[in-house]
Amino acid sequence: MAGWKLNIGRRRKEDPARGGKSAPSGVVKPLIRETQRVGAIEKNSLPRFQATASDQVTGRGGDRLAATRAKLRHAFTPSQPVADRRMFAGREEVLQTIIRSIEDQRLHTVLYGERGIGKTSLLHMLSQAGVEARYIVVYSSCGANSTFDETFRAAAADIPLLFHSSYAPTTAEAERGSSLADLLPSGPLTPKKFGDLCAKLVGTRVLIILDEFDRCESGAFRRDIAELIKNLSDRLIRVQLVLAGVAADLTELVEHIPSIRRNIFALRVPKMTDQEVLQIISNGEREANLIFDRAAGAFVVSVAQGSPYIASLLCHHAGRAALDVGRNTVVASDVASAIGSAADEFRGRIAKPAQAQIKRLFDSGQGEAMALAARAALAASGAFAMSDVQAAGEVTAVKAQRLIDQLIADRLLMVVEEGGEKRYEFAEDGLPTFLWISWAQQSLRPEETKAEPERPRQAAS
Ligand SMILES: Nc1ncnc2c1ncn2[C@@H]1O[C@H](COP(=O)(O)OP(=O)(O)OP(=O)(O)O)[C@@H](O)[C@H]1O
Ligand SMILES: [Mg+2]
Known part of the structure; x- marks a missing residue:
C-alpha cells in the first residue's frame, strides 16, 4: 500500500503520462487509470502469451528460440487430433483397408480402440481422402444426449439438393443452395424416413462420420443407427456410415450387432x-x-x-x-x-485414494509388479489375461498370479469374466497409463x- 501511495504522490509532481506536467489542483484524480498504470509497472514480470491469437510470435519471449x-x-x-497430412504418421495400411472396404465392398465402418490411439486423427485423413474423391463427407461428434433426429437432420443439411434425383442442378431450389434437410418432414426423423430420402441421391456418395459414438447414452439412438445401416445396405443407397468410439471390443460399441454384422467392416485401431x-x-x-x-x-x-x-x-x-x-x-x-x-x-x-494407495505400493517395492500389469493392460487395451502379464515382463505364471492377487486385494484391479476366461481390468481408466509413466519416471x-x-x-x- 505504501508504494501505491508513494507513486500517486510522485505523479502529482511529475507525471510522465502528461508530459511531465502536474495535475491541476482541484481536478479529481483518475484513480482507475492510475492503479492500472501502477499495476502494469509492478507486474511487468507476469507470464504472457508468446504468440498472438493469429499465431504470430510476439517477440516478448525475447530469446532466439522463440x-x-x-x-x-x-x-x-x-x-x-492430427488434421494436417504432413503431421500424420504411419497408419497407411489401416487407412488403405478402411478405404477399400468403403469403396470396394460398400460397407459401413466401425473404428474402435482405446482412448488416444488415434481414431479421430484417422477419421480426419479418411475425410480428406473422401473429399478428394468427391464424396460428400459429414463429420459429427456425438454427445451423451445425441438423438437420431438432431444428428441426421444436421447431416441432411450438408447434402446439397442438386444430388436429389428430382432436382436437376438448374432447378430454382438447387440453385438457391437448398439441401436435403429442406425435404425432411417436420415430425421426428426415423431411419426409414432418412433412408427413403437418401435413396433418391444420384451422382454422389456420402460418408457420414459419427465420432465419439460411445458417448451417446441413448439405447434408442444406437438401435436407430443399426436400423439405418440395415436400411441403407439392403437398398444399395449411396450413403455409408463410419462410427468411431472407445471400446475394447466391437459389441461394446455397437448394440444389435448380429443384425448388421454382414454390413459392417469393424476395425480395432492397433497400437x-x-x-x-x-x-x-x-x-x-x-x-x-x-x-x-x-x-x-x-x-x-x-x-x-x-x-x-x-x-x-x-x-x-x-x-x-x-x-x-x-x-x-x-x-x-x-x-x-x-x-x-x-x-x-x-x-x-x-482419484486421491488410488493415488495414495499407489504411492504406498511403490514405496514398498511393488513398482515393477504394477508396471508389468499396467503394460499388460496397455498392450491389451483394457481387460487383460494373466498370460499378458507374463508376456509383458517374461515372468513366471506363479509370480504373475501373485501380482494380480495383490492388486485385486488393493482394489486397483477388478476381475471380469469374458467368454469363460478370467480377465482383469484396472479400476480406473487412466490407471495403467499413470502407473506405467510413474514407473518409467522412477526406473x-x-x-x-x-x-x-x-x-x-x-x-x-
Ligand atoms: N497418425 C498419427 N500421427 C501423429 N500423431 C498422432 C497420430 N494419431 C494420433 N496422434 C496423436 O495422438 C493423440 C491422440 O489422437 P486422437 O485424438 O486422434 O486419438 P483418439 O483415439 O481419437 O482419442 P480419444 O479416444 O480420446 O478421442 C493426439 O495427440 C494426436 O496428435
Ligand atoms: Mg477422438
Missing part, C-alpha cells in the same frame, strides 16, 4: 509400431526445426508403448525442456524430464531402453 517454441506447438499436439512412433518424432523435428538425438528417440519409443498420444505428449514436453535451456537438440535427459511432467499431469486425473533410464531402429533423418533446416 520461433522454434512457437513451431513446437504445431509439431506435437498431444491434446488435439503404433516403433517405426510409426519414430515417424511422429521425425515429422515434429521437421516442423519445429528440432533434432531428437538417437537416445532421446529410443527413449520416447520405449515409454510410448505404441501410443501416439504418449509419444506426442513426451515429445512436446521434451522439446520444451530442451528449448528452455537454449538447445534445439533434444537429448535423453529432456525426455526424462518430460516423463516427470507427464506423470504429474496423469496423477491429477487419478527407466535411457541406456536401458532398446536401441533406436534406423530411421530416415529429417534435415532440420
Whole structure:
C-alpha cells in the first residue's frame, strides 16, 4: 500500500503520462487509470502469451528460440487430433483397408480402440481422402444426449439438393443452395424416413462420420443407427456410415450387432509400431526445426508403448525442456524430464485414494509388479489375461498370479469374466497409463531402453 501511495504522490509532481506536467489542483484524480498504470509497472514480470491469437510470435519471449517454441506447438499436439497430412504418421495400411472396404465392398465402418490411439486423427485423413474423391463427407461428434433426429437432420443439411434425383442442378431450389434437410418432414426423423430420402441421391456418395459414438447414452439412438445401416445396405443407397468410439471390443460399441454384422467392416485401431512412433518424432523435428538425438528417440519409443498420444505428449514436453535451456537438440535427459511432467499431469486425473494407495505400493517395492500389469493392460487395451502379464515382463505364471492377487486385494484391479476366461481390468481408466509413466519416471533410464531402429533423418533446416 505504501508504494501505491508513494507513486500517486510522485505523479502529482511529475507525471510522465502528461508530459511531465502536474495535475491541476482541484481536478479529481483518475484513480482507475492510475492503479492500472501502477499495476502494469509492478507486474511487468507476469507470464504472457508468446504468440498472438493469429499465431504470430510476439517477440516478448525475447530469446532466439522463440520461433522454434512457437513451431513446437504445431509439431506435437498431444491434446488435439492430427488434421494436417504432413503431421500424420504411419497408419497407411489401416487407412488403405478402411478405404477399400468403403469403396470396394460398400460397407459401413466401425473404428474402435482405446482412448488416444488415434481414431479421430484417422477419421480426419479418411475425410480428406473422401473429399478428394468427391464424396460428400459429414463429420459429427456425438454427445451423451445425441438423438437420431438432431444428428441426421444436421447431416441432411450438408447434402446439397442438386444430388436429389428430382432436382436437376438448374432447378430454382438447387440453385438457391437448398439441401436435403429442406425435404425432411417436420415430425421426428426415423431411419426409414432418412433412408427413403437418401435413396433418391444420384451422382454422389456420402460418408457420414459419427465420432465419439460411445458417448451417446441413448439405447434408442444406437438401435436407430443399426436400423439405418440395415436400411441403407439392403437398398444399395449411396450413403455409408463410419462410427468411431472407445471400446475394447466391437459389441461394446455397437448394440444389435448380429443384425448388421454382414454390413459392417469393424476395425480395432492397433497400437503404433516403433517405426510409426519414430515417424511422429521425425515429422515434429521437421516442423519445429528440432533434432531428437538417437537416445532421446529410443527413449520416447520405449515409454510410448505404441501410443501416439504418449509419444506426442513426451515429445512436446521434451522439446520444451530442451528449448528452455537454449538447445534445439533434444537429448535423453529432456525426455526424462518430460516423463516427470507427464506423470504429474496423469496423477491429477487419478482419484486421491488410488493415488495414495499407489504411492504406498511403490514405496514398498511393488513398482515393477504394477508396471508389468499396467503394460499388460496397455498392450491389451483394457481387460487383460494373466498370460499378458507374463508376456509383458517374461515372468513366471506363479509370480504373475501373485501380482494380480495383490492388486485385486488393493482394489486397483477388478476381475471380469469374458467368454469363460478370467480377465482383469484396472479400476480406473487412466490407471495403467499413470502407473506405467510413474514407473518409467522412477526406473527407466535411457541406456536401458532398446536401441533406436534406423530411421530416415529429417534435415532440420
Ligand atoms: N497418425 C498419427 N500421427 C501423429 N500423431 C498422432 C497420430 N494419431 C494420433 N496422434 C496423436 O495422438 C493423440 C491422440 O489422437 P486422437 O485424438 O486422434 O486419438 P483418439 O483415439 O481419437 O482419442 P480419444 O479416444 O480420446 O478421442 C493426439 O495427440 C494426436 O496428435
Ligand atoms: Mg477422438
